[in-house]
Amino acid sequence: MKHIFIVNTVAGEHSCLKEVEKAIANEDEVIDYEIITPNSATDNIDHIKAYLETHPDEEVRFYACGGDGTLNKVASGIYGYPNASLAVLAYGSGNDYIKYYADLQTFRNVEGAMHGTEKCVDLMQVNERFAVNATHFGLDSVVAKVMHKIRRYPIIGGKMCYPIAVFRAFLTGMRTKCTVYADGEKLNDGKICLCTIANGKYVGGSYQCAPRSLNDDGLLEVCLIKPVSRIKFALLKKYYANGTYLDNPKFSKYIVYRRAKQVVIEGEKGFCVSLDGEVLNSEHIVVENKQQAIKFVVPKV
Secondary structure, eight states: EEEEEEEESTTSSOOOHHHHHHHHHHHHSEEEEEEEOOOSHHHEHHHHHHEHOOOOOOOOEEEEEHHHHHHHHHHHHTTTTEEEEEEEEEEESOGGGGGGGGTGGGGHHHHHHTTTEEEEHHHHHHHHEEEEEEEEEEEHHHHHHHHHHTTTTTSSGGGGHHHHHHHHHHHOOEEEEEEEEETTTTOOOEEESSEESSSEEETTEEEEEOOOOOTSSEEEEEEOOOOOOOHHHHHHHHOOOOOOOGGGGGGGGGEEEESSSSSEEEEOOOOOOTTTTEEEOEEEEEEEEEEEEEEEEEEEO
C-alpha cells in the first residue's frame, strides 16, 4: 500500500508538518510514503486525482493532516476511486468529524491510522462540491465567515476563534432569509435562525448538531431552528451543545427535524453555506447524500 500524507501547513495554531514527519520517523515499520504540502485547496484535490488517475491498480491511503477543511479536500479528491481510502491525523482547530468515532488523540497516531479498519461512509454533494461532516447555514454561516477572518490572528485565533465567532453571530446573524426543502417538503416560511445538514454529529468543536446521525445510512440529518429571540437562543445553546435539544419539549415548537436524501435551499443574493467550515456562496443549493461513497479509516487502538 502507498501512504500519501496531505499536510495542511496552516491548520490549527501552527504547522503540523514537523509532528507528522516525526511520527513517521518513529515508526518501526518501513512504509512506501510521500508527504505533500499543497499551496492551496485546489492543489490538494488536483494532486490526489492526478495520482489516482495514473495509479488505478495501486491501493493508496491518503492521510488528511490538519482539520476538517483538509479532510474535506482529501475526501473530495478520492471520491469515485475505489482503490483509495482516507485516514486522518487530526491537527486542526476543530476536527469535528472524527468525534463521531473517538477522541483527538486516537486520531493522532500514525500506526493506528496505518493499521486501522476501513469503513464505507456517506458523502454529501453540495452543488459541485462535497462535504463530509456538515453543511450548515444561517447563524453558522456568519460564524464561518468570522472564523475565516480571525483564525490566524494572535490571541483571538486558534481555540478562541469559534466562541468569538459565535458571539459575533449572536449579535448580527440571528435571522437569515431562505427556504429549505427536505425531499420536497417545505420546512420553513422563509426565515431561519440556523440549519444544519449533517452526516457527522458535531460542529464548532463541541456542539452536537446531529446526535442521532448515522454516517453510512444514506440519509442526511436535517435540523432547522426557526427564528428565536436572543434570550431563547441562549437557553437553547446548552442543550444544542450536549445533544439533548431534540428531546426537550421546551424547544419543540422552534425545531424542525427530518431525515432526507436530498435538501434544496433557496436563498437571496449573497446567501452562503458552510461546508465543513469552508464557505460556498450560491442562491440555489442542492445537497444530495452519496451513500457509502468513500472509505474512511477508523484507527486501530
